Amino acid sequence: MVSIYENSMLHINGRWRPSASGKTIDVINPATEEKIGQVAQANSDDLQEAIQAANDGFKKWRYVPTFDRYKLMRKVATLFKERADKVATLLTLEQGKPLYEAKIETQVAIDRIDWMAEEGRRAYGRVIPARSSHVSQLVIKEPVGPVAAFTPWNFPINQAVQKVAAAVAAGCSVILKGPEEAPASCAALVQAFVDAGLPNGVLNLVFGIPSEISDFLIPHPIIRKVTFTGSTVVGKQLAAKAGAHMKVITMELGGHAPAIIFEDGDIDIALKVLSANKFRNAGQVCIAPSRFLVHEKKYKQFVRGFTQIAQNLRVGDGMNPKTEMGPLAHERRLKAIQEFVSDAVSKGAKIETGGQRKGNKGYFFEPTVLTNVPTNARVMNEEPFGPLAPINVFNDFDSVIEEANRLSYGLAAYAYTSSVKTAAALSSAIESGMVSINHHGVALVETPFGGVKDSGFGKEGGLEGLEAYMNTKFVTQAEI
Numbered sequence: 001m002v003s004i005y006e007n008s009m010l011h012i013n014g015r016w017r018p019s020a021s022g023k024t025i026d027v028i029n030p031a032t033e034e035k036i037g038q039v040a041q042a043n044s045d046d047l048q049e050a051i052q053a054a055n056d057g058f059k060k061w062r063y064v065p066t067f068d069r070y071k072l073m074r075k076v077a078t079l080f081k082e083r084a085d086k087v088a089t090l091l092t093l094e095q096g097k098p099l100y101e102a103k104i105e106t107q108v109a110i111d112r113i114d115w116m117a118e119e120g121r122r123a124y125g126r127v128i129p130a131r132s133s134h135v136s137q138l139v140i141k142e143p144v145g146p147v148a149a150f151t152p153w154n155f156p157i158n159q160a161v162q163k164v165a166a167a168v169a170a171g172c173s174v175i176l177k178g179p180e181e182a183p184a185s186c187a188a189l190v191q192a193f194v195d196a197g198l199p200n201g202v203l204n205l206v207f208g209i210p211s212e213i214s215d216f217l218i219p220h221p222i223i224r225k226v227t228f229t230g231s232t233v234v235g236k237q238l239a240a241k242a243g244a245h246m247k248v249i250t251m252e253l254g255g256h257a258p259a260i261i262f263e264d265g266d267i268d269i270a271l272k273v274l275s276a277n278k279f280r281n282a283g284q285v286c287i288a289p290s291r292f293l294v295h296e297k298k299y300k301q302f303v304r305g306f307t308q309i310a311q312n313l314r315v316g317d318g319m320n321p322k323t324e325m326g327p328l329a330h331e332r333r334l335k336a337i338q339e340f341v342s343d344a345v346s347k348g349a350k351i352e353t354g355g356q357r358k359g360n361k362g363y364f365f366e367p368t369v370l371t372n373v374p375t376n377a378r379v380m381n382e383e384p385f386g387p388l389a390p391i392n393v394f395n396d397f398d399s400v401i402e403e404a405n406r407l408s409y410g411l412a413a414y415a416y417t418s419s420v421k422t423a424a425a426l427s428s429a430i431e432s433g434m435v436s437i438n439h440h441g442v443a444l445v446e447t448p449f450g451g452v453k454d455s456g457f458g459k460e461g462g463l464e465g466l467e468a469y470m471n472t473k474f475v476t477q478a479e480i
């Protein structure tokens with residue numbers, strides 16, 4: 001089969017081009033382990049040019065009326081929609097997720113662009129009544145300035161569009177460092193902005209060695225905001241660097257979502273919704289349910305049901321329409337998941353199903369269910385980011401809340417209960433940026449997305465997602 005996969009270049013100041021050094025990084029299809037293409041590796045000359053472009057781009061874009069920004073972004077959404085099938089194929093080839101999941105990711109991106117386009121028109125300030133009749137007091141929202149955005153490989157389009165759509169709607173320019181593991185679908189997103197007529201320099205795309213790029217961009221005086229999605233470890237390093245240079249930040253970091261099934265919860269719905277969200281994208285989702293805590297009266301039934309679902313999942317190449325779960329996105333994750341399982345088993349956990357690499361070609365891992373997992377097992381403490389479901393038992397409200405809040409993570413939390421009282425007590429007690437009860441309702445563009453504690457700082461989505469790219473300026477003027 002002739003692959004439609006494309007090599008990815010840098011996009012700087014309105015031009016797609018190779019890196020100044022000519023260096024590239026290989027792109028591997030995780031389902032076959034074959035090299036399918038390459039991506040340009042930026043050096044400091046490229047980054048300097050991107051900085052200059054973002055500075056020039058910002059000077060133009062910030063004064064473009066919001067209505068014109070809106071019209072352009074609607075055009076981006078239309079173009080991306082026309083290209084969605086092709087982009088989804090690129091995404092599956094480079095990242096591994098099943099094609100239908102890749103298609104959903106393109107649809108979600110369109111939704112995000114549309115919504116932020118609209119919301120940009122409502123970046124209202126306000127008038128504050130003054131103490132004197134000769135004075136006016138205005139609160140004005142202004143774009144924060146050129147943004148350095150760092151996005152990961154698990155949702156190569158969506159992690160990028162969350163940042164880019166909000167920043168562009170707000171009037172900022174962006175240097176986006178996309179994922180080297182899965183660059184082509186992210187580049188296709190940028191191409192849609194270019195083709196819709198975004199002025200040169202407003203959106204620049206670079207790839208390379210992540211630490212070299214963040215070391216260069218974050219301290220640079222032209223960059224006014226740093227936004228990152230990725231692991232907590234890296235996020236803390238980047239936030240510290242940004243703090244040293246007093247840059248505005250948004251940090252979307254790791255999670256370890258508790259999923260609590262109370263005695264009165266609807267177990268059929270819980271099994272259906274939680275398993276779908278556990279194994280989506282092979283578990284490489286920051287809001288995936290990660291610690292299953294089931295009331296003792298429902299425990300056996302839940303373990304049985306979840307194990308059966310895991311065993312029946314069709315794991316394979318995402319390009320096969322029958323595939324329900326693809327491979328892990330790269331070799332590092334395969335090793336990490338194997339280590340999580342061996343560690344848990346060595347500490348006394350039981351494997352109900354799975355627990356091993358699947359086959360010896362491609363980064364496939366069996367959907368895995370673990371029970372009796374001790375609290376000191378690594379999988380109960382570190383973000384698993386893979387198809388692992390540790391299921392433990394609880395017997396009262398206080399102890400399950402204590403377990404849910406035990407970790408330094410606080411991104412998402414899930415619960416199933418038919419009691420309004422339990423739901424209210426839980427949503428108040430849980431230390432988490434997002435709580436979803438009796439369904440999976442997080443990560444819509446109109447709702448705020450983000451964590452507390454070590455899961456990060458700031459929000460993407462909702463009014464807050466646009467606000468994150470704006471400064472509030474107060475202007476007071478007296479008549480003379």
Ligand code: NAD
Nearest residue numbers: 151152153154210211214230231234253254286332383385
């Ligand atoms: P990693 O921690 O090295 O990388 C995570 C992301 O951060 C990648 O996109 C990478 O390019 C970027 N990154 C790493 N160092 C950077 C730096 N110095 N400057 C700028 N960007 C940098 O590891 P990984 O193997 O890619 O993923 C491991 C863990 O990362 C996962 O287990 C998961 O916990 C976390 N992760 C989280 C998300 C998320 O959506 N929150 C996405 C991807 C990975």
